[in-house]
Amino acid sequence: MDWPILSVIIFLPFLGSLVVALFPGESKKVLKGTAMFFMLANLALAVYLFIDFGGDGIKYMERMPWITTLGIDYIIGVDALNILMILVTTFLFPIALIAGWNRIDERGKAGESVKLYLALLLGLEAALLGAYAALDIFLFYIFYEAMLIPMYFIIGLFGGERRKYATTRFVIYTIIGSLLMLVAILVIYFEYHGATGQFTGDIAKLSTVAFSPGIKVFLFFAFIIAFGIKSPLWPLHSWMPDAYVQSPSSGSVLLAGLMSKVGIYGFIRFVIPLFHDLSLAYAPLIMALAAVAVIYGAMIATVQQELKRMVAFFSFSHVGMILIGIFSMNNFGVEGAVLQMANHAIVVSAFFIIIGIINDRSKTTDINDFGGIGAVVPKLSTIFMITILAAVGLPGLNGFVAELLIILGAFKSSILFGILVASGALLGAICMLWMYERVFFGKVTKKANSSIKDLSIRELAALIPLIIIMFWIGLFPGYILNKIGPGIEKYTTDFSPYTEIIEIDENATYDSNPTDLINTTSNNSKLENSDAGGLR
């Protein structure tokens, strides 16, 4: 690859954001069209990237010195861990835009706020893609924090009634986590400097640092808390319901579908490679917390009266499932988790889009305000049903394959967690079917509900692609599994940060032989021995 396609994918939305922001006219149509153009162009690039992707290594790696004095490099690359999320991110942005197409107009009087909204969306896309692609820990951190800025305004300016409260809370909560992580990153960074006399943010190098066990546990938990808040992991989730409920529907799509995945992704990309031994040692603890989320989240979701809140907790429950997959730390679990991240993004997005549509129609999302509308809106109810079935893991739809793998992974690591995570699918079904029954079945009880409009062409255009993807992944997951399989198999053999080192910084004095870096296994296992004692 001669041109840096990955950088283009990251910065094209950013460019789009600038173009939209500086656009002289006020025509909403042109503005939205421009934003759409950038998103679709990016989607096309990402699809190309995905089709071209293969093998078990890192592809499209770009490495440039950036802040040389601090050893911070611009390293990005695509491997089995992030390829799907990059694709799904570029896929969901246009969908979210279509879904909120008219809704943006209502918010502001002038084109001004449309402009702002679109610029924020594109900015968010760039930051998300950057965070997924970054392989330098500082670069990741910058993108990770940059995501918060557009999201803060999307919720704060375009959200529901209590948007300010929700967004402030969301941002402060997240920042506390990321500051903790920053401290941990700096400790590792200086420790590495102390050991080698070099500054670097390259996680492949940082993962070789040896620590005294006490400090290492602190660092480990700093990361766990940071990503645990973002994901969210029980009991660090209390920012979530308000943020999901108060953000505009397309905001919830991006927040629940994509941003929370960065947290989960952080576990695979950073926590496990940097703290391989501790991850193994504390896996039962994290799996236990995640298992609590699976059961507790589903039970809370069941008794909710408000649709967005319900989906928020349902999503929380599924995040627990993904984390169990990750911390089962075997091939099944990790592969299932990586696939489930994409699935969850798609399914949760579909949920929030549908709820947004319902909210557009009736100005309410309270379950009790509905009843019997199944006969009134057959298309909507069918698509909602398919989404529910995908979410509860019906074979043939996307959720099943990933859930099967996660459950197998969990069983391999512990039968108890296996049974707990498997019961998540049952509880999810109870929660969703009960809600569906109350909204769609029976006789129409409220007069206003007898004239709700069914889906429009535009709304179908947002939802049908999601449904097609659900079936596609459900029926032909082999295509995706074959793409990510080899990389994940390699990842789970030694949990090295990269599955392969393609190029080595030539200036590096301490290391002239690339094979040393590949053999991080041996380094890790050495650490394991020394740390295992410290743990007990």
Place this chain on the structure above:
Amino acid sequence: MDNVIWIIPLLPLVGFLINGLVGRRLPDRLVAIIGVSLPVASFFIAVWSFLELLKLGDEGVLTSTLYTWIVSGDFVVNLTFRFDQLSAVMALVVSGVGSAIHLYSAGYMHDDKSFSRYFSYLNLFLFSMLVLVLAEDLVLLFLGWEGVGLCSYLLIGFWFDDMENAKAGKKAFIVNRIGDLGFFVGMALIVITIGTLNVPEMKNLLEANPGLLTAGMATAITLFLFVGATGKSAQIPLYIWLPDAMAGPTPVSALIHAATMVTAGVYMIARLGFLYVLSPTTMIIVALIGSLTALYAATIGMAQNDIKKVLAYSTISQLGYMFMAVGVGAFASGIFHLMTHAFFKALLFLGAGSVIHAMSGEQDIRNMGGLRKKMPITFWTFLVATLTISGIPPLAGFFSKDEILWKAFSTHLGSIGILFWAIGLLSAVITAFYMFRLFFVAFTGESRASEDVKKHIHESPFSMTSVLILLGIFSVIGGFIGVPELLGGSNHFEHFLAPIFPHLGSRFDAHSAHTWEIILLALSLVAAASGIFLAYLMYVKKTDIPKVFVKKYNALYQLVYDKYRIDELYGAIFIRPFFVLGVIFSSIVDSWIIDGIVRIVTMATAKLGRLFMSFQGGDVRVYGRVLLGGLLLILIIVVFGRV
């Protein structure tokens, strides 16, 4: 893809897609033609494949692989359909009875406003069921397994503007899901021990290396899978959804909740017979649950007045027999009964549907009676089915049920078989009794319907009665393919299935077996006859006996009538606590404890901020005091710090 068996499930799927996507815009006649002809075509391909299979002889099997579905490391799931002796029988029964019921539906549902939706669901069901029986891999089987559960949910709640129907559908789906959880756990345990879910491969691996499974693990796996079977096949303790499932259209009850879907659990155990025989503990539990369910459901059947409810409990009871059979290792007998039951139970339900259709939706047998003149075909075919289920020779049900009882009695598991047999025999008496009670009350005597309804009673259209006659014929002759040697037959059925199943001996030698078999046969006949006689006595001759009985033992009667109030028990010990706990989590734990801590932290930060704010309010005197205090502190530290 070297043969056509993959087309067998594909055709109904095509029907589903056409009717589901564009059916609303098509005329009803075309919807019906598509919806019926594709399953029929699928049946003919199944027959053709069956003939091909016969040519191949004992070891013959047809497989066709479409593509690799799931792959993760060494774990591979192929989309492979397998047409061996067992799946041949199942595919023929499912597509055959299925086609017949599709045809019947075309008449039964003709004036429903969601005609195309009905046929699309019914086609989807047939697709899922055929996938279930043809799947070579357990994961693919699970796709069918969940698919039939989904269709059952959709079809029970077909008339969803009545909330009760919707609730019944949800109950079925969720109870099935509880079972599926067990199934899933069983599958996962197989993967971590044997490493594959491909059934023939599992069998080969186990034969090559029996040490793969410890006895305990084999018991765990088979028991978890059995939990799945109790959900799908409505056995104790997960049977509770089936009676409610009668809320669906009657042809659906016939097809899904009697003839095919509910037998999936029996099929699954028969398919995995090689695993089940590894654990005698599980076998005994399966047989015990089966026999207890047979008896338990039969007793409830005696007290019900809704014609479909009686048939529902009778289905549960008959499924119990099938589980008793596979539990004692008589897999072929279980499948034999599954087949004959599919004929006569579909016939019973469709007959009931014909009656309900004629009586403007009336389902209470106390408001029926005197139907013989007005609905002769329904009357006679229903009588045939009732005789069959009661076990009167030489009808199909006699051969299959009697064989189960004999196999239970002579099982290799030991003398516990006598217990199974005794329960089975007692259930047979009760079955004959409640079925003839139903028959006498609903069909004979004087009509008790209101004048309005009476005027409309008519025989059903040909599309419905032809199906009744067809199934009637099969209920009569279907048993002859499995006539035991004792009665001069050669049990073709068992021989045909022999290559599939493990061979377990009997605890009798050939000579004493012969004697015992004759004794048991005679007892079975006595049982059936006495059941029928009792029903005749109580509901035709001396009709005041039941009333006296009800008066005398009212509490007992009420308890049985209310299905032993098991639903209420489950409600109190599972459902209510679940919701209460959910509310506690939601409104106390989450909003007060977890979020409370967060709020306390924020509040403390804010308070602390305000406290510090007062130090820098611009008041010079405060600054002075702070300065002085600080100096003092430093002084103290300098002076005393080193001590």
